[in-house]
Amino acid sequence: MVVRTKLQEGIFFNSIVDNKFKNNVVTIHFILPLNEKNVSANAIVTSVFKSKLKLAEFNKKLKALYDASIFVEVKKFAGCQDVSIGVQYIKNRYTMGNENIAKTAVELLFACITNQLTDEKIELEGKKQELCDSIKADFSDKVLYAKKRCKEIMFESTVCALDPKGTLEGVNKLLEKEVTEAYYRILEAAQIEIISIGDEQCNFIVQEVLAKGFGKITSKKRIQKKLSAYDFRKEEKYVIDKMEVEQAKLTIGFIKPIDFIEDNIAQTCILNNIYGGSAVSKLFCNVREKLKLCYYCGAEYDNFTGGLTVNSGVDKQNLEQASEAIIREFKSMQNGEFSEEDVSKAKLDYKNRLKILTDSLDYLTMWYETRIFEDNPISPEDFCNMVDKVDKQSIVEQARKFIMTTKYVLEGVN
Amino acid sequence: MEKRIIKVERLNENYFEVQHRTGLKIIVFKTLGYSTSYAILGVNYGSTNNRFIDKTGRFLDTPLGIAHFLEHKMFENEDKTDTFELFAKTGASANAFTDFEKTAYLFSGAGYLEENLKILLNFVMHPYFTEETVKKEQGIIAQEIKMYEDSPSWQVFFNAASAMYQKHPIANDIAGTVDSIATITPELLYTCYNNFYSLNNMILTIVGDFDEEQVINLVDKLLSDCKVETKTASAKTYYEIEPAAVKTHRISKILPVSITLAEIGFKENAYTLQENFLRQFVYKIVLDMIFGRASKFYEEVYKEGLVTDSFDTDVIWGAGYLALLISMETAEPDKLYDMIIEEIKRQREHGLNKEDFELCKKSLLSHLIKTTEDLDDFALLLLDITRAGYDLDFVFKFVENISFKDAEQLIYEGFKQERSVLSFVQAK
Structure with missing residues (x-):
């Protein structure tokens, strides 16, 4: 259960008590509208936050706290950019002398955020290089790259196509003034969601430290997070990129119009599961096992955009056959060509995954991040109850709302 | 069955290590407050065990990637049931992986521990390979190998290993090569299976919030139901002497x-x-x-x-x-x-x-x-x-x-x- 407290206008503390883990985790999310103008400048603030993590002395302090780890990330949820920083630290009872480390760990985290308030100069070139390296690194993994490219094409002409890390060109053009502005925009004007998962006493300490810390920061009127509906392209588009790859990567995108946020999330998740979300799904059984076209072929659904993507790696000469099979299997979902037993199995599988999720601190953190973004902080257990109510007809209804809009292929030069 | 309680002072927790009469070693650890149970059956047989002296004293040099291939093939059963389908009936997520020295079969599930353990032990203890299914898998694994050929992190690691080791099989990719897996036959798979998949060459580890004694008794019962004979020691892996020097810098x-x-x-x-x-x-x-x-x-x-x-x-x-x-x-x-x-x-x-x-x-x-x-x-x-x-x-x-x-x-x-x-x- 999430206990949500407003620390001040636009700053919320979300406490989730879970005693079984050996670590606690705190993440602070700075949420701003995603737009082309500010995306690179906002993203580079992650490098500003990371400044202290380059210093041996600072890292020694973290090590002394039983290797507490501080991490930063920038991602997007539909039209929002989420710049986040977090800390994970061991619970007091596992320290050698039952030391109280929650307070110090969160203070170190806060020191990373407020770092620039005390430093006169931003080492801009180093930070630009760091962010550019991170953008470039995403290009190396071709499976992920193909997915990313397909989404860019699917969502083209909307902010959902933007990379939350920005672009190489955008980063390289940044001036110190713009970075400083972005830093203060994030600190003073972003909506802030703090998520603390741990034992009750630690969550209380974290809340106290952060309430005090943010209390000292000048706040402008914070921009309230807003989810929007997007008008994505409905016509089919086929894009081929060529590169020196051994295996072609095929990604197919389907779109379902949604208003702000998916209202039928449980139904669509079960649809995705039957279609391509498990080892007994239509894609796995037919495209991989029967047609032997690939090693991986799976589907993913994003409930912020209504986009469903299928990712696969196949030999170039089999691209057409694989593509036809993937689309055919989706049509079979729209035609209701699956059994009640398939629905029961998918529901059982999905509920099992939700329970696995509650056993992992990392997954649980991701779960609550997403739910808090949706303004629907339900627990995985609550979601299980929603899954129980899904029936075949409602799955078919959701399947029929999708249209195939994008086919992206990354294939070898020869 | 020999049972040993191990007290882990650092965690202030205990767990069980059981030596079952079939030779299987069973590790049972209670993790209070967790919703799911996780079991992993590890076989001491991985990609580096491809050259071995079999139980009859014969030297065998099997194709690179055969342990990984065997892992893929274990999921098909003689009665035509699919192992993933069986797990789907309990909702458990099942998987497997092969590394340099072991093959591991695993599941994670909420409830249905008995059913899931039964499926796990049954499919790992009952191999079934045919020409047709081996051929099918050659196509799928070839795609897996090609996927790794496009992975820079995979390539940089295996190149480092192959630069360091002149004779040790760690220098070879776990999945083998498209050519090496093309030579795998059902007979070869049975040979490898019979030489390494003995219960005394396996360890079953189960973690979750349960009564440990009940889980141990359950595994004991399932092993009796499996009608698996206790087998003799597995084959002995043959390693050439590895020179101290690296192959290339x-x-x-x-x-x-x-x-x-x-x-x-x-x-x-x-x-x-x-x-x-x-x-x-x-x-x-x-x-x-x-x-x-x-x-x-x-x-x-x-x-x-x-x-x-x-x-x-x-x-x-x-x-x-x-x-x-x-x-x-x-x-x-x-x-x-x-x-x-x-x-x-x-x-x-x-x-x-x-x-x-x-x-x-x-x-x-x-x-x-x-x-x-x-x-x-x-x-x-x-x-x-x-x-x-x-x-x-x-x-x-x-x-x-x-x-x-x-x-x-x-x-x-x-x-x-x-x-x-x-x-x-x-x-x-």
């Missing part, structure tokens, strides 16, 4: 990447699996002291923008091999290689710092505690500890007792430049 590959990936490896003196298992911890502390996040070296190369924050260190170990790896994204792999060699020289000259040693040891202990938090990582840790012949309490105590002198000794004995390699993947 520098290896590179061209792939479409926008930032160069590099791994610098040090081939260390290798001992038995048991010895290497423990030595890895001392090496991990030393690597962390010299190249970890709190080191002066990391501060220097990260601040100067020579590496990204993906800079990391690791130790790979097993029977007959132990190597240190420093991995990074960098535009200047040769420069980083030189800097790393220089830093090791400097550390030898000035000596390691005792305060850093204590911090890094504390950090390793925390890392071990953290591993016990995630059921999948924890079950795997218990499996590896048991494979090496130890228990979790012993491991915690071993790490706590690592001395500064142990660390100092390694910096002089190991990290030899003449046994180092630089592997990198860069764009054309």
